Amino acid sequence: xxxxxxxxxxxxxxxxxxxxxxxxxxxxxxxxxxxxxxxxxxxxxxxxxxxxxxxxxxxxxxxxxxxxxxxxxxxxxxxxxxxxxxxxxxxxxxxxxxxxxxxxxxxxxxxxxxxxxxxxxxxxxxxxxxxxxxxxxxxxxxxxxxxxxxxxxxxxxxxxxxxxxxxxxxxxxxxxxxxxxxxxxxxxxxxxxxxxxxxxxxxxxxxxxxxxxxxxxxxxxxxxxxxxxxxxxxxxxxxxxxxxxxxxxxxxxxxxxxxxxxxxxxxxxxxxxxxxxxxxxxxxxxxxxxxxxxxxxxxxxxxxxxxxxxxxxxxxxxxxxxxxxxxxxxxxxxxxxxxxxxxxxxxxxxxxxxxxxxxxxxxxxxxxxxxxxxxxxxxxxxxxxxxxxxxxxxxxxxxxxxxxxxxxxxxxxxxxxxxxxxxxxxxxxxxxxxxxxxxxxxxxxxxxxxxxxxxxxxxxxxxxxxxxxxxxxxxxxxxxxx
Amino acid sequence: xxxxxxxxxxxxxxxxxxxxxxxxxxxxxxxxxxxxxxxxxxxxxxxxxxxxxxxxxxxxxxxxxxxxxxxxxxxxxxxxxxxxxxxxxxxxxxxxxxxxxxxxxxxxxxxxxxxxxxxxxxxxxxxxxxxxxxxxxxxxxxxxxxxxxxxxxxxx
Numbered sequence: 001x002x003x004x005x006x007x008x009x010x011x012x013x014x015x016x017x018x019x020x021x022x023x024x025x026x027x028x029x030x031x032x033x034x035x036x037x038x039x040x041x042x043x044x045x046x047x048x049x050x051x052x053x054x055x056x057x058x059x060x061x062x063x064x065x066x067x068x069x070x071x072x073x074x075x076x077x078x079x080x081x082x083x084x085x086x087x088x089x090x091x092x093x094x095x096x097x098x099x100x101x102x103x104x105x106x107x108x109x110x111x112x113x114x115x116x117x118x119x120x121x122x123x124x125x126x127x128x129x130x131x132x133x134x135x136x137x138x139x140x141x142x143x144x145x146x147x148x149x150x151x152x153x154x155x156x157x158x159x160x161x162x163x164x165x166x167x168x169x170x171x172x173x174x175x176x177x178x179x180x181x182x183x184x185x186x187x188x189x190x191x192x193x194x195x196x197x198x199x200x201x202x203x204x205x206x207x208x209x210x211x212x213x214x215x216x217x218x219x220x221x222x223x224x225x226x227x228x229x230x231x232x233x234x235x236x237x238x239x240x241x242x243x244x245x246x247x248x249x250x251x252x253x254x255x256x257x258x259x260x261x262x263x264x265x266x267x268x269x270x271x272x273x274x275x276x277x278x279x280x281x282x283x284x285x286x287x288x289x290x291x292x293x294x295x296x297x298x299x300x301x302x303x304x305x306x307x308x309x310x311x312x313x314x315x316x317x318x319x320x321x322x323x324x325x326x327x328x329x330x331x332x333x334x335x336x337x338x339x340x341x342x343x344x345x346x347x348x349x350x351x352x353x354x355x356x357x358x359x360x361x362x363x364x365x366x367x368x369x370x371x372x373x374x375x376x377x378x379x380x381x382x383x384x385x386x387x388x389x390x391x392x393x394x395x396x397x398x399x400x401x402x403x404x405x406x407x408x409x410x411x412x413x414x415x416x417x418x419x420x421x422x423x424x425x426x427x428x429x430x431x432x433x434x435x436x437x438x439x440x441x442x443x444x445x446x447x448x449x450x451x452x453x454x455x456x457x458x459x460x461x462x463x464x465x466x467x468x469x470x471x472x473x474x475x476x477x478x479x480x481x482x
Numbered sequence: 483x484x485x486x487x488x489x490x491x492x493x494x495x496x497x498x499x500x501x502x503x504x505x506x507x508x509x510x511x512x513x514x515x516x517x518x519x520x521x522x523x524x525x526x527x528x529x530x531x532x533x534x535x536x537x538x539x540x541x542x543x544x545x546x547x548x549x550x551x552x553x554x555x556x557x558x559x560x561x562x563x564x565x566x567x568x569x570x571x572x573x574x575x576x577x578x579x580x581x582x583x584x585x586x587x588x589x590x591x592x593x594x595x596x597x598x599x600x601x602x603x604x605x606x607x608x609x610x611x612x613x614x615x616x617x618x619x620x621x622x623x624x625x626x627x628x629x630x631x632x633x634x635x636x637x638x
Contacts, residue, residue, distance in 0.1 A: 003635075011622070011625060011626055013625045017590055074535065109519050116539065119542065158536065158537070161536075161542055164532060164538060164542040164543070164545065164546045167546060167549060168549045173551060175553075210537060329539070330539050330540055331539040331542065333536075335534070336537035339537070390534075391535075392537075393535075401634075434529070434535075434536075435531050435532045435535060435536035438527075438531050439530045439546060441534075442524055442528050442550045443550075444492075444553075444554075444557075
């Protein structure tokens with residue numbers, strides 16, 4: 001008699017309670033959340049808060065728990081937020097689901113599709129290689145070029161996608177220089193330059209990451225105020241410049257450059273550029289559409305709406321067959337719309353029901369109402385949280401609270417939104433802080449402990465840069481932080 | 483001829499363990515099999531992070547996964563070639579095997595396939611608490627095979 005060989009069974013030798021816990025922690029977490037939610041919903045609302053407001057607050061707490069623990073994917077928690085609103089009678093179903101149709105969601109749709117077209121056509125890799133090619137044989141210049149390539153590309157496409165795209169190039173550079181994991185300092189520098197470049201560049205415009213758009217979406221839903229593409233970029237660029245300088249200095253001072261020449265890496269880059277040949281008509285077209293779209297966002301974004309321009313660009317890409325629907329399915333993660341739609345819906349519900357203001361008042365009663373201390377505390381909290389949880393989750397959790405606080409303290413909600421969104425993008429110590437760091441860490445060229453001190457210094461530099469630029473420069477753009 | 487199984491992984495390949503395995507093989511006049519298991523947990527978690535937190539599509543995630551695995555494989559093959567070379571220089575019959583997956587499972591399969599006489603594996607310094615919570619692949623190997631397992635403390 002023949003058959004497949006029996007599958008090897010390996011007996012788990014951990015203590016039984018630990019095995020049970022590891023298999024069922026998700027259900028235990030949900031069970032606790034459900035029990036706590038039921039308990040809170042059975043209580044009377046506190047004084048000064050309507051029943052709808054109280055229920056909205058319970059939903060918010062539940063979503064914060066799920067976004068932080070990631071017991072559910074971020075996107076599914078977003079969906080849950082939308083569904084919970086009518087289920088708990090906070091808003092009628094039609095009104096709840098209409099909040100999902102926010103123009104921010106459609107703006108992000110266009111941004112992700114443009115980035116997908118850039119990646120699919122190879123335009124992003126071409127741009128990266130062109131920038132890297134300028135390094136020559138100087139090790140320090142190569143680090144600078146890696147960092148600047150990652151930073152500049154993150155101006156126009158998601159910083160996470162830039163890290164994914166640049167990783168094989170940097171890996172090949174490291175290989176060409178015959179580095180071994182943990183074998184030298186320059187190997188670490190190569191990958192950290194890439195990751196930190198992505199992180200710093202990702203805060204520059206609304207294209208570098210969805211969280212900036214999410215923050216603006218929440219701001220608009222809660223206060224009716226807006227931040228244009230131009231305003232955002234002008235506010236963020238000085239921070240980017242300062243952080244780029246700080247990151248480069250810190251990396252090259254903290255880690256030694258222990259190679260004399262990177263001639264072999266240069267040879268490989270020259271070969272790669274040569275192998276790529278001339279840009280295809282597709283690449284030219286996508287590049288032109290991107291430039292025109294950014295131009296329109298900067299000049300007519302307020303008049304026509306960012307989302308409309310975004311969608312127009314997508315139509316142009318399809319009209320000239322530069323991308324197909326299959327390409328989009330491969331390069332775009334549609335979960336982003338659910339997460340952002342849900343977070344914006346939730347912030348709107350908090351605002352409409354008065355729960356946001358009530359929560360802000362309670363926080364102020366507890367910690368005092370010094371606006372300067374509140375602004376600094378919010379920025380520090382965002383910088384710390386982003387080291388441990390998803391950047392978008394930090395914005396989804398903190399922006400509604402911060403915007404509510406700003407109205408109670410007569411602060412400018414636009415300034416507070418900028419601070420939270422920019423700070424939430426500057427996590428650069430741990431692999432779980434951002435996908436760029438996780439990708440760099442997977443190279444095996446550095447250990448987590450190697451990055452703790454420089455990242456701590458970067459966090460201090462981030463706080464200083466945000467407060468300095470916010471205090472001195474944003475005022476000229478009509479945005480205050482104090 | 484008795485077979486000595488030397489078990490290595492992406493993060494577990496100390497010279498001390500390799501030297502001990504060679505010494506042991508010479509002592510018993512056996513042959514050496516160096517098994518290097520590529521742990522796919524880290525690249526898989528990065529793809530998950532790219533998708534769930536970074537909202538990057540499947541294709542870039544798959545490409546990152548493939549790049550990381552290719553790099554680990556290349557390093558693994560190089561390491562195994564070095565060990566086999568060193569063994570042959572010392573007059574020891576040796577071969578290298580590269581596998582992907584769970585360290586304990588792959589090691590136990592290899593013990594069975596090759597009817598290993600003894601298994602040698604390095605242990606990184608990990609706290610008792612961490613072992614209690616996450617378990618230890620070495621303990622899993624020890625408790626699932628009758629083949630003697632010799633553990634070399636890598637940090638000692």
